[in-house]
Amino acid sequence: MLDSLREKGLVLDGVCIRLGGRVLVSLTRAVAPGEVLTVMGPSGAGKSTLLAYIGGFLDRAFTGEGRVLIDGEDIAGQPAETRRAGILFQDPLLFPHMSVAGNLLFAIPEAVTGRDERRARAEEALAGVGLAGMGGRDPATLSGGQRARVALARVLLSGPRMLLLDEPFSKLDQELRQQTRELVFAKARESRLPVLLVTHDPADAKAAGGDVITIEA
Template identity: 70%
Template sequence: MSDERGLVLEQVRIALAGRELVSISARVARGETLTVMGPSGSGKSTLLAYLGGFLDPAFSASGAVRVDGVDLTGLAAEQRHAGILFQDPLLFPHLSVTDNIAIAIPQAVRGRSRRRAMAEAALEDAGLSGFGGSDPDTLSGGQKARVALQRVLLSQPRLLLLDEPFSKLDANLRDQTRQMVFTKARDAGLPVVLVTHDEADAQAAAGEVHRVGDP
């Protein structure tokens, strides 16, 4: 293990049927965000899939991915500990709000009461005290986004991958949710990779911007 801190992408290249979609080398410090912008179909989400370890085998890819000096490139997805937020919060409809969060707590944390207390504390931190027993379908879009974020953070990820998680929120909620996500990531010291086509997302992220698929 080296003394590198944060996320390092070293000559990452992704292609489909011989056509290169992504070519990037970058360093993302802890708490900072790399924004990858481009039109639909340009390879933005494909890059996240490569970083997370779940790239479709139809794509060919090469290049190293390291976090704090740990080489993730050869690791299975579940060993990479990449936290991911998608456009949809993907809450489990058969679980309560509390259980939706608790399910992400690492197995090393023992005891139902302890795990439940951690989940309840995360809800309180997100301004959702009292919602723990609720059906997730009763939450607003912004509330669902907060639950999804807290679930990811409780999983103790090495890095945070954002796949246009603000795109389905209305303008006011979008601003609030952006601020919450980037603040939480900074506080947790997580390197973040955001893919988006929204310039306002990139501005809020306040980090390096890499563009793919531009003419």
């Protein structure tokens, strides 16, 4: 049992994921608010499957067990929509039929009422990622780096309790990759979010700081 089964942060307690009788991932680790735990390994090693278990969308081909605690609450048995896991994938997955602002407004919780308040929050989020005044743009007209920033702003607006990163920098060129890494990790620290990053790129792990776990194929 971890000494760090504390009130704040993400704790993976005896998490084990299997495919058939084969163990893919077995992990007990804590991630404090604002810190990053990096899980490295080649494609097919089970990195994304670990995120799926934490986020609540594990494919039925796999079996998972173990506690997932966020701020002291075990969410392992909850449906995905109540876990409040903010997730960034390799692709930004912006809604193509919505403007940039529309994408952000979609993510704001329904508890935030009032059109002006919701729009103000979206505009503030855009400014926070260096895209002030771009709410009216079509996502298709944005660069890859800009789309990644909109995806980050959208995730943060949803009010997540943790941030799960599934190789979100891998499709950016080298310069944009470094800029986007710095922004994502800075925003996570600013928002006091525990972060779990899965990657095969050692440069991602170096930029993230924090502990690194390597799993084999």
